[in-house]
Amino acid sequence: MSTQPSSPSVVLLDIEGTTLPVAFVHKVLFPYARRTLPDLIRTQADNPVVAQALEETRAAAPGRDPMEQLTAWMDADAKVAPLKALQGLAWAEGYASGELVATLFADVPAALRTWKNAGLTLAVYSSGSAPAQRLIYGHTTDGDLTPLFDAFLDLEMGGKKENASYRAILTHEGWQAADVLFVSDVVAELDAAREAGLRTCQMVRPEDGTVAGDHHPVAHSLDDVARLFHLPDPAART
Numbered sequence: 537m538s539t540q541p542s543s544p545s546v547v548l549l550d551i552e553g554t555t556l557p558v559a560f561v562h563k564v565l566f567p568y569a570r571r572t573l574p575d576l577i578r579t580q581a582d583n584p585v586v587a588q589a590l591e592e593t594r595a596a597a598p599g600r601d602p603m604e605q606l607t608a609w610m611d612a613d614a615k616v617a618p619l620k621a622l623q624g625l626a627w628a629e630g631y632a633s634g635e636l637v638a639t640l641f642a643d644v645p646a647a648l649r650t651w652k653n654a655g656l657t658l659a660v661y662s663s664g665s666a667p668a669q670r671l672i673y674g675h676t677t678d679g680d681l682t683p684l685f686d687a688f689l690d691l692e693m694g695g696k697k698e699n700a701s702y703r704a705i706l707t708h709e710g711w712q713a714a715d716v717l718f719v720s721d722v723v724a725e726l727d728a729a730r731e732a733g734l735r736t737c738q739m740v741r742p743e744d745g746t747v748a749g750d751h752h753p754v755a756h757s758l759d760d761v762a763r764l765f766h767l768p769d770p771a772a773r774t
């Protein structure tokens with residue numbers, strides 16, 4: 537007799553392509569950072585985050601002008617910590633001025649609230665820095681959603697396509713692999729998470745043109761995730 541695995545108690549969420557449209561990241565956030573970074577580096581040279589990011593950038597490309605290297609990374613959409621730290625700082629100004637407001641996929645706020653109310657642990661794992669993640673969820677068209685999350689995890693845990701990063705997350709948070717469901721649009725990230733023993737679900741958002749793989753359960757919304765993994769139904773909220 538086969539036994540039904542219990543539903544996950546931790547939902548670990550990617551951001552871009554999972555809870556937030558790719559277009560918002562690439563057409564709003566990235567251009568904002570590209571426009572404002574040169575000034576930010578000049579005017580905030582004393583900020584320890586800037587100083588450390590520039591030091592790491594110089595170490596990665598000795599002899600090259602750091603702004604040139606940062607631009608090359610932006611061109612390549614490189615998921616590297618110094619760029620992500622600086623982008624986070626740039627976006628902070630945009631959110632503070634009201635120029636940036638995050639529009640999450642429409643199904644996301646209700647699902648997060650439903651699952652949090654039901655006692656699930658919710659966490660983010662994104663290449664965007666943890667401060668940048670807090671900014672996004674702190675400035676959504678649905679208000680501040682940061683209290684719904686228990687953890688904001690970034691490249692300090694390692695790259696998202698490395699299974700060691702998911703093992704590091706389990707150790708860092710004290711979670712059991714089988715209790716954790718990782719949801720992402722990127723198959724290579726899901727493969728790495730599965731290698732570390734996590735449960736996985738690919739988010740395939742029609743708006744983003746995500747291509748579905750064939751070896752992870754596929755969802756088109758967090759409501760689908762709820763159905764697939766027997767989580768509380770966001771549509772049944774009272």
Ligand SMILES: CSCCC(=O)C(=O)COP(=O)(O)O
Nearest residue numbers: 550551552662663664668669
């Ligand atoms: C705080 S998320 C901003 C998006 C970002 O910088 C990025 O690189 C997207 O990474 P993800 O891991 O969420 O796909």
Ligand SMILES: [Mg+2]
Nearest residue numbers: 550552553721
């Ligand atoms: Mg993604």
